[in-house]
Amino acid sequence: MPDIGFNTLVVLLGATALGIAAGTVGTFMVLRRRALVSDALSHATLPGLALGFLAGVALGIEGRSLPMLLLGAAVTGVLAVLAIQAIARWTRLPEDAAIGAVLSVFFGVGVVLLSVVQGLPTAGAAGLKTFLFGQTAAMSAAEATALAALAVVAAAAVGVLFKELRLVAFDEGFARVQGWPAGRIDLMLMGLVTLVTVIGLQTVGLVLIIALLITPAAAARFWTERLERMTGIAAGIGGLSGGIGAALSAALPDMPAGAVIVLVATTFFLASLLFGTARGLIALRIRRGRMRHTLLDGVGP
Amino acid sequence: MLQRLRDLDFMPPREAGVSPLVVRDLTVAYHRTPVLRRVNWTAPSSGLIAVCGPNGAGKSTLIKACLGLVRPLAGTVEVFGRPLARQRRLVGYVPQRESVDWEFPVSALDVVAMGRYGLIGWGRRVSKAHRQAAMDALDRVGLADLADRQIGQLSGGQQQRVFLARALAQEAQLYFMDEPLAGVDAATEQAVLDVLRELDAQGRTVICVHHDLQTVADTFDHVLLLNGGVVAEGSPATTLTPDNLRATYGARGQGLMG
Structure with missing residues (x-):
């Protein structure tokens, strides 16, 4: 085992906390069918x-200021979600069309702004590109600690609102009544989701954060028929993916x-797809075989 | 907020004679198609009530508007003498089975316990007492031994009974049910009818969307004929006349009674 520094260790823990939060929150995104949003x-x-x-530059902050960056990210992310909801509500366009349109407009504007920023003679501008695919090496221990704390808050919030989230995800009409x-x-x-996305920008990057939200939850579904366990398993798979991946x-x-x-995370998903005890392909095959056995061959004298 | 709403729920004494449901000038449209026009209806305060009419008559829309699930263009709904928004706790709902994803990772008991959520309130866990109340409701529809089954592994009739048990667990005073007897097996039909009669005997009001005119008189005490508006209402004997059926269903209406 190579000697890892304190900084790396903190970043690993941060990535683990992020994965736990993403798995927990992602479970409800999957069940609410909001993955694409x-x-x-x-x-x-x-x-x-x-x-x-x-x-940040306008305010005279030298280099990149993480709070400013993440605040900006959260604002435009939320605007996009509101735009999707407005389009789906006030027009007769289906939601997936609204999602496609909004995603490409915002991302396109982002790419243009990114090239503008990178043309500026300011220090740190080039570092913005790391937010596309994530780069843990750029993180300081202080940043990683703060982000990990936020991830714990996100996961805990799901725990507190578990009953309400389950109700709305299962039967929105009944909840309203x-x-x-x-x-x-x-x-x-x-x-x-916004919180998890924003705190995951540095570690995972904005292009792939969706995978950390959705894959652990999708994998967990193969192991259980109960939401409590599914949420726990998704948190575990998310945490392990974050920690192992960052290492x-x-x-x-x-x-x-x-x-x-x-x-x-994808490796965990494939393993779950095959070996999951509740809905995995092998478990299904065995159950079918057993049923055939009891129904057809088991007819004794 | 839920806490505040609960304190406001007000159930007038029976002898005050307040109707469980008063609909005034209710008009509902989906996009450009009007579905209900100026519906005025005061539900009777006792007896099982059926809402009948052809496809597209606005039966489901009427109960969804009464439940606040569809926003009307105009009109008001009063539950036990007050606006619906202040009486949520008094209203129960059994939706159509197709309205949810039955692959959802919950057990039958989990779903029935959702009927108690309004009583439990924000952020609190489902206590033992509430779980027991949910279990009792499952028992009333004959599904106590399937409590831990994932809901997708139940038959269609059993799923319908889970929804009914969830509504029972709400302990509401006014129930809306969207075709609770549509396409169910004999055991479920019996269980549903037993529950309907029990609710009626307890003085609760039950309003069902019902499609089968031939069985209306056997089960229900009051019938509302609907086709974009109220055509007729009253006891099945006086309401299901050839003229009213023609006005509701068109020329083929008379044949529907067999």
């Missing part, structure tokens, strides 16, 4: 990053951390 949200953070950088503000509960979920990328310095983390 979160993809639009994460792509729409790009113009916000550039604007946050420009705002009982007087639950389904719109506001959805908004809280989108808020948590691998620290060992292979030229690898973007985001891509490695996502590949680890």
Whole structure:
């Protein structure tokens, strides 16, 4: 085992916390069928990053200021989600068309702004590109600690609102009849997704954060028929993917951390697809075989 | 907020004679198509109520508007003498089975326990007492031994009964049910009918969308004939006349009674 520095260790823990939060929040995004909305949200953070950088320069902050960048990212990400909701609500366009349109407009504007920013003679502008695919090496221990704390907050919020999130995800109409503000509960979920996306920008990057939100939850579904366990398993797979991925990328310095983390998560997904005890392909095959056996061959004298 | 709403729920004493549901000038349209025009209806305060009419008559729309799930263009809905928004706790709902994803990772008991969420309130866990209340509701529809089954592994009739049990767990005073008897097996039909009669005997109001005119008189005490507006209402014997059926269903209406 190579000697890892304190900084790397903190970054690993941060990536683990991020994965736990992404798995927890992602479970409800998958069940609420909002996976694509979160993809639009994460792509729409790009113009916000550039604007946050420009705002920092205007305010006289030297180099890149992480809070400014992440604030800008959150603002444009939320704007994109609101734009999707407005289009789906006030026009008769289907939601996927609204998502496609909004995602490409925001990302396009982001790419343009990014080239503008990179043309500026300001220090740190080139560093913005690391937000596309993630780069843990750029993180300081202080930043990683702060982001990890936010990730814990996001995961804990899901724990507190578990009952409400489950109700709205399963049967929104029934929730409304009982007087639950389904719109506001959805908004809280989108808020948590925004939080996870923004704190994951440095580690995983905006292009691939969707995978860390969706893959652990999708993998967890193969192991259980209960939401409580599914959320826990998704948190575990997300945390392991974040930790293992960040460690691998620290060992292979030229690898973007985001891509490695996502590949680890995908490995977990494939294993779950095959070996999952509730819905995995092998479990299904065995159950079918057993049923055939009891129904057809088991007819004794 | 839920806490505040709950304190406001007001159930008038029976002898006050307040109707469980008063609909005034209700008009609903989807995009450019009007579905209900100026519906005025005061539900009777006792007896099982059926809402009948042809496809597209606005039956489901009427109950969704009464539940606040569809926003009307105009009109008001009053539940036990007050606006619906202040009486949520008094209203129960059994939606059509197709309205949810049955692959969702929850057990039958989990779904029935959702009927208690309004009583439990924000951020709090489902206590043992509430779980027991949900279990009792499952028992009333004859599904106590399937409590831990994932809902997708239940038959269609059993799924319908889970929804019914969830509504029972709400302990509401006014129930809306969207075709609870449509396409169910004999065991489920019996369970649903038993529950309907029990609710009626307890003095609760039940309003069902019902499609089968031939069974209306066997089960229901009151029928509302709907086709874009109220055509007729009253006891099945006086309401299901050839003239009213023609006005509701068109020329083929009379044949529907067999």
